[in-house]
Amino acid sequence: MGSKERILRLKDETRTKILDAALNIVQTEGWQALSMRKIADQIEYTAPIIYEYFANKEGILLELTRRGYLILAKDISAAKAKHQNPEAQMEAMWVAYWNFAFKHKEFYKLMYGVDMSCCEMQKNLPEAEVVGTLLGDVIETLYNKKPVNEDDICMKYYTYWSIIHGLISINLVRPDGRTNNEMNQQILKDAIKGITLSINS
Known part of the structure; x- marks a missing residue:
């Protein structure tokens, strides 16, 4: 060398x-x-x-945010690969997202601004866009009517995300972390299924 x-x-x-x-x-x-x-x-x-x-602490936060998104993208990609059916893929990917939030709490809080000031720099991170694209691609396959309007995909993505992120945030800010995990899993899966069913209704 x-x-x-x-x-x-x-x-x-x-x-x-x-x-x-x-x-x-x-x-x-x-x-x-x-x-x-x-x-x-x-x-x-x-x-x-x-x-x-x-250059500053923000530069370190940005790099750690990148690291978090790389792990999350890997996790949801692996979850997607285990299923062929789009509905099953969608559920598995959001469950992987949920699991990431609790396995890597520090990353999740940084990436999504839970219990701290949100890192604004993440908005233009290619690593963050990969996560959105992976989920958006599966959402598109859920629609019976093709082609699918990009705005519709975006709206459904944010519908999934807002509900799941909200449930995660409620649990992350509790002193004891996830409480009644069985109930949370049921709420999570019910929410995912409900949004998925609404796509073609």
Whole structure:
């Protein structure tokens, strides 16, 4: 390995170390506790070195948001691949979305602004668009009448999302997390089925 490649590899490793330290702080203390100084202390670097990789805390939040969307896209893609029927795909994908929210609470709160200031930078992230496209493509297949108007797909996407995100948010802000998970799962699946049935009614 040449010196240039070695330098690039070390830079990538340091960047990853900074992001991992930031996530570790958040998992133990919450998003509000995150600071450049705390990150530097955790990885035993000086704060100026952190600024060589990220201009500010918002830059770190943006990269962590990207990381969250990559995980979510992978999860819902895997859920879709397990089914051939569009209705089953739709339910599986939203259930995967639900599961992501509770398995990766810190990411979900950052990505969707639960219990913290929403990161406005996420709006133009390609990684976020992938998630919307995956779900939108399946929503389109649910319509009997073709071609499907883009506005109709968008409206149904936001109908699914607003109800499911609302249920997730209610549970995330509770001190004990998900309460009565069996009931929540029933509400979740009933909501998904209800919206799906409304598409061609």
